[in-house]
Amino acid sequence: MKLVTAVIKPFKLDDVKTALQEMGVHGLTVTEASGYGRQRGHTEVYRGAEYRVDLVPKARVEVLVDDADADAVIDAVVAAARTGKIGDGKVWAVAVDTAVRVRTGERGPDAL
Amino acid sequence: MLLLSAGRPAVDAGDTAWLLAATALVLLMTPGLALFYGGMVRSKSVLNMFMMSFVSIALVTVVWLAAGYTLAFGPDAGGLGLIGGLDHLGMHGITPLSVTGHVPTLLFAAFQLTFAIITAALISGAVADRTRFGAWVVFVVVWTLAVYVPVAHWVFGTGGWITARLGALDFAGGTVVEVCSGASGLALAIVLGPRIGFRKDAMRPHNLPLVLLGAGLLWFGWFGFNAGSALAANGLAAAAFVNTQAAGCAGLLGWLVVEKRRDGHATTLGAASGAVAGLVAITPSCGSVDMVGALVVGLAAGVLCSYAVSWKFRWGVDDSLDVVGVHLVGGVVGTLLIGLLATATMTGGPEGLFYGGGPGQLGKQAVAIAAVGTYAFAVTYGIGRAIDRLLGFRAAEDEERTGLDLTVHAETAYDHGVLTHGTSLPGRPAAAHHPDRSTLG
Numbered sequence: 001m002k003l004v005t006a007v008i009k010p011f012k013l014d015d016v017k018t019a020l021q022e023m024g025v026h027g028l029t030v031t032e033a034s035g036y037g038r039q040r041g042h043t044e045v046y047r048g049a050e051y052r053v054d055l056v057p058k059a060r061v062e063v064l065v066d067d068a069d070a071d072a073v074i075d076a077v078v079a080a081a082r083t084g085k086i087g088d089g090k091v092w093a094v095a096v097d098t099a100v101r102v103r104t105g106e107r108g109p110d111a112l
Numbered sequence: 113m114l115l116l117s118a119g120r121p122a123v124d125a126g127d128t129a130w131l132l133a134a135t136a137l138v139l140l141m142t143p144g145l146a147l148f149y150g151g152m153v154r155s156k157s158v159l160n161m162f163m164m165s166f167v168s169i170a171l172v173t174v175v176w177l178a179a180g181y182t183l184a185f186g187p188d189a190g191g192l193g194l195i196g197g198l199d200h201l202g203m204h205g206i207t208p209l210s211v212t213g214h215v216p217t218l219l220f221a222a223f224q225l226t227f228a229i230i231t232a233a234l235i236s237g238a239v240a241d242r243t244r245f246g247a248w249v250v251f252v253v254v255w256t257l258a259v260y261v262p263v264a265h266w267v268f269g270t271g272g273w274i275t276a277r278l279g280a281l282d283f284a285g286g287t288v289v290e291v292c293s294g295a296s297g298l299a300l301a302i303v304l305g306p307r308i309g310f311r312k313d314a315m316r317p318h319n320l321p322l323v324l325l326g327a328g329l330l331w332f333g334w335f336g337f338n339a340g341s342a343l344a345a346n347g348l349a350a351a352a353f354v355n356t357q358a359a360g361c362a363g364l365l366g367w368l369v370v371e372k373r374r375d376g377h378a379t380t381l382g383a384a385s386g387a388v389a390g391l392v393a394i395t396p397s398c399g400s401v402d403m404v405g406a407l408v409v410g411l412a413a414g415v416l417c418s419y420a421v422s423w424k425f426r427w428g429v430d431d432s433l434d435v436v437g438v439h440l441v442g443g444v445v446g447t448l449l450i451g452l453l454a455t456a457t458m459t460g461g462p463e464g465l466f467y468g469g470g471p472g473q474l475g476k477q478a479v480a481i482a483a484v485g486t487y488a489f490a491v492t493y494g495i496g497r498a499i500d501r502l503l504g505f506r507a508a509e510d511e512e513r514t515g516l517d518l519t520v521h522a523e524t525a526y527d528h529g530v531l532t533h534g535t536s537l538p539g540r541p542a543a544a545h546h547p548d549r550s551t552l553g
Contacts (some may be wrong), residue, residue, distance in 0.1 A: 044314070045375040047382070047421030051314045 001096040001109060002070040006061040007033060008081040008089040013059045019080035025063055025073060026112065033060040039086040056087060064099055066109050124214035130524040131215050131223055137336025138226035142169055142233050144329025148384070149237050150525075151322030152433050154315060156515020157241045158525040164236035164248055171252045172229040177203055180228060180256055181221045182500050185263040193273030214341050223340060224268065235492075238297030239304050242512050245520050247505045251495060255296065259491050262303050263484050280480035281454060281462060281473070283352065286340035286396020286447040287484040294440020295485040296492040297431060303496035304506050306430030308513060315432075320380045327384035331360055333406045334391045351458060352398040356391060359398070359410030363390020363442075366414025374418075382418065389417035389438050391444030393495030397453070400462070405453035410452050412449065413442045444481055451477040502515035 008016060013030065020028060034055040041054040065073050070093050077091050101111040146165035150158045172180070179201055186196035200206055203221070210217035232252050236243070266274040267288045274280050274287070282288065309315065317323055338356045342349035367386025368378040382537025392412030394401075397409050421437035424430065431437065451474025454464035499505050506512075511519040518524055 046314065046316060047379070048371075048374065048419070049425050051312075054315070 001099055001112065002065055002067055002093045004063045004065055004070060004073050004091065004093045006056050006063075006077045006079065006081065006091040008061065008077075008091075009083065009087060010057055010059045012081045012088075013061070013074045013081070015080040016061055016077055018043065020063065020073065023029065023062045023072065023076055025065065026071075027064075029061075029062045031060045034069045037087065037090065058089060064096060064112055066112060122214065123216060124344070124454045126345040127214045127343065127402060128216060128219060130349065131340055131343060134336035134340025135219065135223045135226055136423060138223070138230070138335045138340065139169075139333075141226075141333035141337065142166075142230045144326045144333055145230060145233050146326070147322050148192055148326025148388075149240065149329060149433050151319040151324075151326060152237075152317040152381075153240045153528060154515070155318040156524075157317065159521050159523055160243075160516035161236065161240055163245065163521065165233040166244070167245075167249060168233040168236070168252050169229050170282040171249060172232050172256050173225060175256045176221075176225045176228055177251055180261050181224070183257065183261045185221070185269050186230075188265075188269065188271035191271070193266065193269075193271050193276055195262050196269055215343060220343070223343075224264070226419065227285055227289055227337070228256060228264065231260055231285075231293045232256055234289075234293035234439060235297045235300060238301040238431045238435040240432035241307050241516065242304060242507050243516075244504060244507050245516070247499050247503050250503065251300075251499055251505075254495050254499075255492060258329055259296060259488050260288075260292065261471065266287050266472040266484070269481070274480045274483065278476050278479060279473075280398040280447075280460070280476040281400050281450050281459060282480065283399030284338045284395045286393070286443045287480050289395065290392050290395055290443025291447065291481055291484045292488045294438075294443055295458050295488040296438050297435035298429065298440065299489045299493035300496050301429050301431045303493060303500055306397055306428065307432065308509065310430045311425055311428070313351040317381055323384050324380055324500075327387055327441060331391060334360070334395075338395060341399065348399060348458070354403060355398040355401060356394055356405035358403055358406040359390040359394030359413070360387045360409045361390065362410030363387055363393065363414035363417075365552060366390070366411040372417055385421070385434065386414040386418065389413040389442045392417075392439055392442030393449070396443070396447040397450045400450050400454040400459045400464075402453075402455050402458065405449075408453060409446055409449050413445045416445055417441050440485070444485075445529065447477050447481050451475070473481065 020037065034057050036054055036056055041052055041056055043050055044053055047090040061077070063073060074093060082088055098107065100107050102112055142165050146162040149165065150161045153161045162436055181203065182198055182200035183196045186199045189195050189197035206217050206221070208216060208218065212220040232255060236248070266272040267282050334356055335353055339349040339353035342352055364383050364386040367382045367389060371382040372378045390413050392404055393409045393413030398406065401409060417438050420441040421434045423437065450464060452464045452466045454469065454473055455467045456463050462473050464473055465471055495503060507516060507520070
């Protein structure tokens with residue numbers, strides 16, 4: 001199993017969710033996040049004062065998938081989240097030892 | 113003071129009815145200020161900001177009835193126009209039959225009380241997010257007696273030196289309320305030092321709808337403040353009323369134009385601040401300028417104050433919610449412009465430079481500003497330093513970082529989390545009281 005994590009622009013969340021539903025992903029977890037990448041933040045002027053905004057609002061999407069589905073899920077997320085402009089975010093995957101469905105106690109891929 | 117005179121009751125029913133309403137209007141300005149300020153701070157110190165205003169209502173009222181009224185409006189003590197006597201300590205000797213002008217003295221005292229309340233509350237904006245609550249309570253009591261009361265006597269009191277001797281004009285408190293609160297706020301902001309993260313973190317307003325609601329209530333109450341200061345239901349009150357509206361609107365527009373050209377956006381905070389700046393500036397002048405004058409006063413304040421609020425970043429003084437930039441600067445603008453724009457049709461005598469009156473009035477206005485500003489700054493600085501040394505004026509660093517709402521008042525303004533801070537009654541799990549929350553997700 002793999003845990004696919006995507007940090008994306010918040011307004012792209014709906015597109016990513018739809019893409020994952022269409023390919024049969026049953027569940028995901030979304031959290032509000034903030035951060036920055038290579039472009040860093042930006043400068044804003046408010047009430048006559050200039051200041052740097054280092055942390056930009058992001059949505060963090062986490063999906064547990066079978067090893068075989070990982071690449072397809074990553075591709076789908078990337079395609080759905082891309083605008084081509086800076087700040088589109090990042091997607092990565094890590095190996096997962098165990099997953100348990102709390103309600104039934106099923107373990108491993110059955111729990112997905 | 114007039115008592116019942118032969119054949120004609122000294123109390124005018126119309127004047128009294130209007131001043132009763134105006135007093136309630138002015139009192140509403142302080143809860144309005146709490147909203148205005150509360151929306152501007154960060155979400156972790158909203159309730160503390162509200163509390164500084166609300167506790168001022170209670171404290172100043174008690175102080176006023178005990179000693180403030182008589183020191184401000186009692187018969188002049190010593191004949192120098194500096195302070196009132198102690199004749200009416202605890203409102204002694206003032207009965208329902210006592211009359212001031214054409215209204216009951218008790219009503220006049222209540223009207224003036226509402227001015228004292230909001231002036232004290234205004235200062236809290238300069239020290240947002242970092243003030244020990246107990247120290248603020250002590251400060252308000254001492255400051256009301258040592259700063260507000262003498263200044264009110266100078267300008268509003270019978271025989272007060274600024275009005276009676278100097279001849280400066282201040283209809284509704286440009287010096288007493290605006291310059292006084294602004295200069296005091298500046299002093300206290302210097303005593304307390306800047307918030308952690310000042311000039312680094314943006315510290316943007318956490319709730320702009322609250323700010324706008326507060327600005328609306330302030331605007332509404334300002335009609336009582338300015339038109340009520342005629343102390344009568346007459347043409348002067350009507351002129352002050354319309355001048356107030358004109359200046360508030362011109363201030364709003366002036367601020368937005370500057371902001372749009374300078375920063376690229378017309379902001380809601382700018383609209384609220386611009387209206388308040390215009391209303392601040394017309395406070396001293398609403399009884400001495402005509403309607404074109406009121407538009408000029410409001411516009412000048414809106415434009416100048418929109419620049420003034422950025423000075424604090426250069427000076428390193430964290431006047432957090434711009435008490436100096438709006439109230440001190442706006443108060444100075446409005447009080448000075450009387451020297452240029454006063455017209456005899458309003459004042460019944462003195463005229464400004466542009467209306468054929470020569471530079472004399474301008475000089476008197478400047479002296480009044482300098483006297484009130486210097487006195488308020490110096491005495492407030494002394495009170496602030498003394499309280500800081502004796503009690504500690506500033507909240508502890510971890511309290512400030514966590515937010516004063518939770519650390520000082522044991523409350524939070526907003527509870528959006530699903531975990532309810534992990535609270536539960538002793539001996540029972542939290543989930544038992546929130547069955548709906550145990551099924552989330």
